[in-house]
Amino acid sequence: MYSLEELQSICDDAIGSLGYNREPRLLYRPIEYTLEAGGKRIRPVLLLAACQMFGGRVEDALSAAMAVEVFHNFTLLHDDIMDNAPTRRGRDTVHKKWNSNIAILSGDAMVISSYDILSSSRSDKLPELLADFTLLGKGVCEGQLYDMEFENRNDVSLDEYIEMIRLKTAVLIAGAARMGAIIGGADETGKDNIYRFGTDLGLAFQIQDDLLDTYGNPETFGKEIGGDIAEGKKTFLLITALSALDESGRKKLLEELSSDRDRNDKLQRVRAIYDAAGVREKAQEAIERYYAEAIRHLDAINRPDSCKEALMTLADKLIKRDY
């Protein structure tokens, strides 16, 4: 049974040997650049950990894990164009370092490559894996669409927001976990429980991402703090504040958000409104609630605790974000 650290190092090694060191460099170099930036490899590690929990061989799940990681990085690459984000993981985004056309095209090549890697697994479960992979891919696109659509609306409900982040963030995490379970030979109940584990973990993770974007430490967060506020993104914090405030408070918040104050000034002012409305605590409560639900689903899986250790540690680290 591999530890979390071992699984991470297996993933890092595998990413280094994906073979993008080829021509044309302008197409493949941005892919290497994106993948070598690191990140936490949450999704492939989760996939491998789920596979081994159900008694599968980690080696058999490595292609699927790489497919998911490449796909995830593709979504970051294209999202950064759409959000016009200047930095990612402390470095220039691909569309800033090269240009938008290169970023579009390299991203396209990454989707195709992710299917290529998955197909090369030659598993007899390939049709089931492909169906799951496509499901998570569609979810991410639909979630990103809702996210963009919400930018022009001030009446987004918390339920709509949760559905959006479920699609945009949680289905990829849940899908990765279930793909690992499929390869590991899980039964339907097992696959169902790991999917729910992944979904709730994904929701907790995204709400925490919203929280860190406004309250995080710029040193460890990787992105600039305050991006969501600068762009007027509909986050858990903003939606919760809008529903907690009275009419005049709402008006004031929306005015602050649409003002043309400088970024940092705006961040401080909006934070002050959030603080007064108790938004930070509400976000922390939601994170803990979804996290507890995730663990409940993991507990329900009929496997020895020793097999669940890597998954448990991963979930824990993810929510504490100490890495």
Added chain:
Amino acid sequence: MYSLEELQSICDDAIGSLGYNREPRLLYRPIEYTLEAGGKRIRPVLLLAACQMFGGRVEDALSAAMAVEVFHNFTLLHDDIMDNAPTRRGRDTVHKKWNSNIAILSGDAMVISSYDILSSSRSDKLPELLADFTLLGKGVCEGQLYDMEFENRNDVSLDEYIEMIRLKTAVLIAGAARMGAIIGGADETGKDNIYRFGTDLGLAFQIQDDLLDTYGNPETFGKEIGGDIAEGKKTFLLITALSALDESGRKKLLEELSSDRDRNDKLQRVRAIYDAAGVREKAQEAIERYYAEAIRHLDAINRPDSCKEALMTLADKLIKRDY
């Protein structure tokens, strides 16, 4: 044995039932819009025709044919963003009608959908089909990259150009034909010959597209005439002219191309240089040469002529462009 017209109508019907009439509309409506614009359905028809030529059932190849058509339309959608093209098939492009972000995202959803459609074929040849599909997808991305790279170079050789259009245009046509052959049960020689047929047909087709972009009839071409000259694209015509002209002729041509004259004026002036250099005839010769090669590969396939009729008619129509 279905005729070409019957195969086209099978494709049109199948495209209408791909199920994009769903939420979120902003994601799926641009996909419907792109697919309903019609176009000639060359690639799916070719796939079905190749399948039936080798004795396969057209019904068994329909998923693969749709996958290829959706993928092809995805490439058009993203290429139009990259080329900043205002119209396609006589209508606004997706990024003009909606915006670039919607166009990027709908295109992404189309790639995923194309793999979904292909995977749903549940053929025992799925791994081989996936490998072929990925090969053509990578080719298109690499070809598009070279196409973009060539924009900043004036020393592109004819060989480099042919390799670029092989990747950007011909591998998709050749790959579609070979996927049909795989489903139809062709042997290795058969697959090889149909792939070469598709490649040479694709090269002839692209050179003709270059020719029509400069010399075509705006009524039937679908796009505005002169786009390649307006953007200074490296086409068969431009590369041939640059190699046929002497130093002062080359200088004059490049000056005309980079001038800020209005579109139509520039088109007339560049055309005059092309005419004097015999470029139009050279393009026509190349089209005929590649077309003859394509037919030679089709002839080499060990199947009765009656089975080849739809493919023969398709190749013929494609190069005559009477539809």
